[in-house]
Amino acid sequence: MTGVVTIIDGKEVAASVIEAVKASAEGYTAKTGGKVGLAVVIVGNDPASHAYVGAKGRMAKECGFNSIQHTLPEDTSQQDLLALVNTLNADPSIHGILVQLPLPKHFNSEEIIQSILPEKDVDGLHVVNAGKLATGDLASGLISCTPAGAMLLVRKIHGKDLSGLNALVIGRSNLFGKPMGQLLLNANATVTMAHSRSRDLPGLCRTADILVAAVGRAEMVKADWVKDGATVIDVGINRVPAPEKGEGKTKLVGDVDFAACKDKAAAITPVPGGVGPMTIAMLMANTVIAAHRTAGLEVPVF
Amino acid sequence: MTGVVTIIDGKEVAASVIEAVKASAEGYTAKTGGKVGLAVVIVGNDPASHAYVGAKGRMAKECGFNSIQHTLPEDTSQQDLLALVNTLNADPSIHGILVQLPLPKHFNSEEIIQSILPEKDVDGLHVVNAGKLATGDLASGLISCTPAGAMLLVRKIHGKDLSGLNALVIGRSNLFGKPMGQLLLNANATVTMAHSRSRDLPGLCRTADILVAAVGRAEMVKADWVKDGATVIDVGINRVPAPEKGEGKTKLVGDVDFAACKDKAAAITPVPGGVGPMTIAMLMANTVIAAHRTAGLEVPVF
Numbered sequence: 001m002t003g004v005v006t007i008i009d010g011k012e013v014a015a016s017v018i019e020a021v022k023a024s025a026e027g028y029t030a031k032t033g034g035k036v037g038l039a040v041v042i043v044g045n046d047p048a049s050h051a052y053v054g055a056k057g058r059m060a061k062e063c064g065f066n067s068i069q070h071t072l073p074e075d076t077s078q079q080d081l082l083a084l085v086n087t088l089n090a091d092p093s094i095h096g097i098l099v100q101l102p103l104p105k106h107f108n109s110e111e112i113i114q115s116i117l118p119e120k121d122v123d124g125l126h127v128v129n130a131g132k133l134a135t136g137d138l139a140s141g142l143i144s145c146t147p148a149g150a151m152l153l154v155r156k157i158h159g160k161d162l163s164g165l166n167a168l169v170i171g172r173s174n175l176f177g178k179p180m181g182q183l184l185l186n187a188n189a190t191v192t193m194a195h196s197r198s199r200d201l202p203g204l205c206r207t208a209d210i211l212v213a214a215v216g217r218a219e220m221v222k223a224d225w226v227k228d229g230a231t232v233i234d235v236g237i238n239r240v241p242a243p244e245k246g247e248g249k250t251k252l253v254g255d256v257d258f259a260a261c262k263d264k265a266a267a268i269t270p271v272p273g274g275v276g277p278m279t280i281a282m283l284m285a286n287t288v289i290a291a292h293r294t295a296g297l298e299v300p301v302f
Numbered sequence: 303m304t305g306v307v308t309i310i311d312g313k314e315v316a317a318s319v320i321e322a323v324k325a326s327a328e329g330y331t332a333k334t335g336g337k338v339g340l341a342v343v344i345v346g347n348d349p350a351s352h353a354y355v356g357a358k359g360r361m362a363k364e365c366g367f368n369s370i371q372h373t374l375p376e377d378t379s380q381q382d383l384l385a386l387v388n389t390l391n392a393d394p395s396i397h398g399i400l401v402q403l404p405l406p407k408h409f410n411s412e413e414i415i416q417s418i419l420p421e422k423d424v425d426g427l428h429v430v431n432a433g434k435l436a437t438g439d440l441a442s443g444l445i446s447c448t449p450a451g452a453m454l455l456v457r458k459i460h461g462k463d464l465s466g467l468n469a470l471v472i473g474r475s476n477l478f479g480k481p482m483g484q485l486l487l488n489a490n491a492t493v494t495m496a497h498s499r500s501r502d503l504p505g506l507c508r509t510a511d512i513l514v515a516a517v518g519r520a521e522m523v524k525a526d527w528v529k530d531g532a533t534v535i536d537v538g539i540n541r542v543p544a545p546e547k548g549e550g551k552t553k554l555v556g557d558v559d560f561a562a563c564k565d566k567a568a569a570i571t572p573v574p575g576g577v578g579p580m581t582i583a584m585l586m587a588n589t590v591i592a593a594h595r596t597a598g599l600e601v602p603v604f
Contacts, residue, residue: 126433127430127433127434127437127439128429128430128433129433130432130433130436130437131428131429131430131431131432131433131434131436132429132433133436134432134433134435134436134480134484135429135432135476135480136476137429163499164499164500164501165501166501172487174437174438178436178437178484178487181495182436182480185474185480185495185497188497188499190494190495190496190497190499190500190501190506191494191495192492192493192494192495193483193487193492193493193494194492195487195490195492197465197466197490197492198466198492199466199467199468199492204492
């Protein structure tokens with residue numbers, strides 16, 4: 001690639017989403033007199049989960065939401081957690097419900113997630129929301145936050161219509177790869193789903209105008225896998241040793257060898273600061289969308 | 303291709319599915335004392351729809367099911383049809399409900415389809431069944447009959463595990479293309495979804511070890527689109543003029559130029575007699591599966 005590469009600034013895009021969410025939340029309050037309500041439920045003492053939940057709560061407050069956190073002890077029973085979800089389902093002041101995962105091992109997480117009303121499932125994990133996305137009904141479903149955010153970054157480069165572009169997603173998880181493929185297909189890309197059982201992954205990647213990596217293997221995608229001028233979206237967040245920073249130090253890297261691939265790509269997301277910041281922004285967007293739908297108001301578009 | 307091509311005989315495979323359904327239905331009766339029940343609802347006088355419904359009813363009887371047909375007048379209201387579906391939903395002797403499409407124009411078909419209980423939705427059209435398939439939950443969902451049947455033909459050639467094989471589906475409909483792609487991905491194929499907005503469709507097709515065409519364009523796929531030794535699954539059914547049969551005569555052809563492509567492919571489905579006969583067989587399979595699930599019996603595998 002001889003041109004200048006665009007380093008896609010996820011922090012900046014996320015900040016602009018948050019600004020739009022704030023404006024939309026203000027509009028909601030002006031029209032209804034109420035606040036957009038997000039309930040986050042956390043069970044147990046996992047420090048990383050508490051850090052994530054804390055960040056979500058702070059962001060929700062910054063957006064002008066009514067932000068509720070339910071912190072339950074590690075030994076909470078399945079029945080008690082189901083009862084809490086049911087209470088939140090029935091609470092008209094709550095528009096979004098998020099149960100922080102992973103739950104402690106004694107829970108049946110799937111049953112908990114599926115007990116959230118689809119219209120309050122701002123994580124986009126309910127089977128009804130998966131079905132709506134799979135059948136292209138983006139107007140009434142809620143889309144999983146990380147693929148929704150990655151898609152917004154793709155749109156910053158290519159616009160809404162990806163007709164004629166080949167997109168390749170590495171990784172077929174329910175949380176990211178599959179919904180990402182469905183979003184790309186819905187935007188008219190020709191979409192290939194590749195994964196650990198794929199043959200000649202480098203060759204497949206070289207056909208991609210839009211290359212999305214979500215496998216959780218540090219710097220797996222090499223420069224000679226990237227088509228000249230491709231857009232590269234790196235969803236991986238891998239902690240690796242960083243002896244250059246001192247003994248025992250670590251750093252975060254993506255699934256893409258960023259330093260080498262940025263010379264082939266026309267646009268690329270860094271790690272950190274690419275897809276990462278989009279997830280929480282899209283969570284806020286989903287919540288304000290859910291509130292508008294429930295109130296029968298015109299639904300904001302992000 | 304120098305070897306001998308396998309012409310995949312859908313009639314034969316469908317007949318073997320029906321034999322297995324019969325045995326399974328007998329087992330159901332032996333264990334429960336009841337019969338597997340399929341209700342087919344048809345509204346109006348469309349001759350083609352009546353022919354399809356008649357064939358389904360005859361096949362259900364042949365399988366040993368309790369086969370019920372509800373024939374409603376053209377001017378039936380949305381509310382009356384919803385009421386009938388609700389009655390069938392509540393009827394424990396009915397395990398599968400099929401509302402023949404298309405409905406007359408004054409109906410909201412989507413609302414009717416979504417009103418069928420997912421566990422009785424033997425057409426696999428409910429959003430919950432779409433979501434289960436999209437997230438790889440094949441153990442509790444019901445799969446749309448034509449892709450399920452096409453997949454069974456793929457398995458006859460390649461077995462259950464498609465690791466390392468590239469599959470390409472042309473056409474991204476909710477009825478066929480999308481669920482077919484999800485089934486192929488679930489079987490570990492590397493899956494590309496191509497469609498009318500794809501660039502260089504012939505070139506894309508030439509990468510496919512398994513090529514599935516479902517676009518509704520007569521004989522669109524040409525011999526030089528087919529990779530040597532590929533498996534070609536033709537889902538198209540197009541009626542075209544057949545002057546060689548006499549003035550005004552027509553014939554059915556697929557989306558694949560069969561006569562030319564069979565010399566490149568290692569295996570290929572004909573039209574008619576390929577995927578076509580599988581749809582009704584898989585409808586029967588879904589019904590007997592639904593009955594076993596409801597009764598808590600071991601569920602047959604097809």
